[in-house]
Amino acid sequence: MLTILDNPRSVAEDLDVTDDELILATRARVAGRGLPGPASAKDVAGFERIVGHPMPELLKRIYLEVANGGFGPSRVLSLTDTGNWFSDRADIAMAYHDFAADPDHSLPPGVVPLMDRGCAMWALIDFRTADGQMWDWDPNLCCLQHALAPLEQSLAQWLTDWLHGVMPDEPYSHRELSSRDCPHW
Template sequence: MDATTFWSLIDRCRPSGRDRGARRLAQALIDRLSEGPVEDTVAFAEHLSEAMARLGRAPLRHDLEGDDFLYRRAAVVAAGRAEYERILADPARFADSKDDTAQCLLLVPDRAYQQLTGRDWRRGHHYSYEQYHYEAGLPAGPDASDDDLIAAIRQRVAGRGLPPPASAADIAEFEHRVGHPMPALLRRLYLEVGNGGFGIWSCLSLTPVDAWFGDFEDLAEAYRIFSLPADDPWDESVPKGVVPLMDRGCCMWTMVDFRTPEGRIWDWDANDCCTLTSTTLTLADWLKGWLEGWIIPGPYSELRLHPAGCPDAGPAMSPEQYRERKVRICEPGP
């Protein structure tokens, strides 16, 4: 299946009239792809991920966050090649129809593959399409300083209505609780940006505020709960000094290691065979990945440093390798 066939298939399967969430389009595509061969489903998935990724890296004008941006881009693809290419040529058009979504389109490869093989889809795509924003001028590469990051984060969260910054006394009290100093960059975020609410979704507040940014009231409560000894001997307790920072949903947490001055990122993922591992990311890497769109709220599988003997153990990607893989965008197909 080449790009022309991919777009033709979408056109042939698109129903007339309103199709909320692209449910009918998705079902028609699943029915067609489940006729085989499986190579068509794999190729469809690659063309879909490429189209979504190219939209994710285009300077689209919008104020959407998270899944809203993801599903709106899917609606552009569902509308067909002509509309897709019009949006790429004139990104301002993207803001004209923010109410359109096509989340069901993203499920097509998984469902078709399952019907064809009887197995779940367990492969990645050449392109990552879950970027959340593209912003010209955001820091990239090793030359971005902490000042650059703070300025870019302030710009990104300007409309979120974050609580006022925490105080130095609040930080000192939490450092005493943890027994290690807060990494300098994280300290600046709480002192200069806001008392929580920044990040890919929302990092926890340092102290209680009006809004909760996760399942816990603040960092202190999250740290206390995660540091408790595990009831189940197979569960893994979080080491002292590793602090839960952001709830990614689906039993996944981003954590930061106060024992390291750079703030090494740890990953707590109850869906993985090793629930808790460190990663190749520093706090600065993680923040750059959010700003540039190559770190998303989902799994960090390829960045995890699994312990020896773990069934999933293997070479972890460096942040540079991961970024290169996630933001690689090619020219449109014929």
């Protein structure tokens, strides 16, 4: 059985955790949260058309097998408006369109806002990568020009951090240090 919830090993030691184990651990962690039921394959396909890239397989499976939003540290956005808003956006498509429409956000195509971390901070996921590389949006560090940065971890690693309870509520420490080189600091 999965030890990810029981054993606070480092992320590096959990690289052999399978998607099946992460899905089981995620389902166990969110049990009792009253989340919406799983999304439909039609909802996934519709959002993939909007983004123009396939959804990373692990994220797709979580939406299809666990819940249509609400999982994760600060509750991942739903694919469709389920009536349960996990940010000030009804769903992930609204967040994606809002980011794309705002010239200050300038996200690369295929990078999708996934979770509102509060205080204008967002966790984003790269649909252009099979493993769902994670990105951070934090305009509070210095300026909008430097708000976006890759986290250099996959969705699986990001979820593992959350399941271990090591997901930061504040800015990521390595981002805070690197932002001090910004001339706008």
